[in-house]
Amino acid sequence: MLLLAVLTVSNLACSHATVTRHNNAQNNTAQTDSANSNNQALPSDVKINAYVDKHSATAFGTISEALAAAPSNSPTPFIIAIAPGDYYEKITITKANITLAGSGADNTRLHYDAYSGAPRPNTNANPHKTWGTSGSATVTIKAVGFTAQDITIANSFDYPANEQLPEQHPDKKHQVQAVAVLTDIGADQALFDRVRITGYQDTLYLKSGRSLLRNSFVSGHVDFIFGGGQGLFWQTTIETRARRTAEGTSKPAPIGYVTAPSTQISQPYGLVFAQCKFTKEPGVANQSMALGRPWHPTTTFADGRYADPNAIGQTVIMNTWMDAHIAQRAWYPMGGTAPNGKKMQFMPEDARFFEYNNHGPGAPHTNNKSRRQLNAQQAADFTAANVLNQWWPNPTPRYYPSPE
Missing domain, CATH: 2.160.20.10 (Single-stranded right-handed beta-helix, Pectin lyase-like)
Structure with a gap:
């Protein structure tokens, strides 16, 4: 079987094949898009574990807050549904089986603008310490079973504007590697379904483990x-x-x-x-x-x-x-x-x-x-x-x- 013209997956292990109900404070019902024939049917009683919407009083205001509320080692996917909007956050996934489910890559964007040579915040002991390439990532994954779907993840550092500055310009930045997604040590079975990952230099750093990008988009x-x-x-x-x-x-x-x-x-x-x-x-x-x-x-x-x-x-x-x-x-x-x-x-x-x-x-x-x-x-x-x-x-x- 080539990988290839036709791909048969029925005999492959499917670790994300079933989503189960969890007890959770948000208790929001998930629905499927019936117009998308590639989507599996979702049982009507499946619940979303956490909901993020900066405009809702009953939801988490940030993705980071929802991640903090997730269990440390859930045996099944902990689903964080994210409303349309622009989320300026830098997050690290250290808990197993986290799912970030946006409202479509055109509607939900998670971004941050760190770059390798930028000083890290709150480093008074070493004010010259910079992010470095790995540290610049908008999303860093250090756990098994992470899923991102229907979302844009971007490193929004303005590479084009910086590149067009003359070398002698006082605002010219150097060491401008800027990662959007990093699968770090500890990551494995990282799934990206219908995800847009955008950047310029070093957009997607697959450092460790297995990753699948399916029906997605990567730019740089x-x-x-x-x-x-x-x-x-x-x-x-x-x-x-x-x-x-x-x-x-x-x-x-x-x-x-x-x-x-x-x-x-x-x-x-x-x-x-x-x-x-x-x-x-x-x-x-x-x-x-x-x-x-x-x-x-x-x-x-x-x-x-x-x-x-x-x-x-x-x-x-x-x-x-x-x-x-x-x-x-x-x-x-x-x-x-x-x-x-x-x-x-x-x-x-x-x-x-x-x-x-x-x-x-x-x-x-x-x-x-x-x-x-x-x-x-x-x-x-x-x-x-x-x-x-x-x-x-x-x-x-x-x-x-x-x-x-």
């Missing part, structure tokens, strides 16, 4: 999907955002890289895209975007601190439509620190970068040997069951709760 331009976790992107739109120089002209190609995997060599699957669409914002030139480069994170070893030689990143893109912005030279090297302290280049040919049966104007031309292809037998190994190690959750229902 520099290494905007990266890390060493296992991520399956299924029928998801991957959009490249435009870049401009201080003079207002387009950046020279490549303007960025879709992926920067750091998959451990012992791990058979990394970042896998199946039946996706690689699209572009207006203003993104043809042949301007690369598919990826190999990230070897600087790591502390017994004999020193240097680029991890065992991070043999994997990006595999299958049965996917690519617009014309994807360059025929799609894979690039990436720099790192050698054990002797000198800078070195890690070559894409040494990573696990492969395609299979892609199409569209950005797909590889005939005889483009720089874009390596899987054969049918190799592609057959990339099933959902294999990539996610037997985990495939049922489609999530939509929740349209009303606080009483």
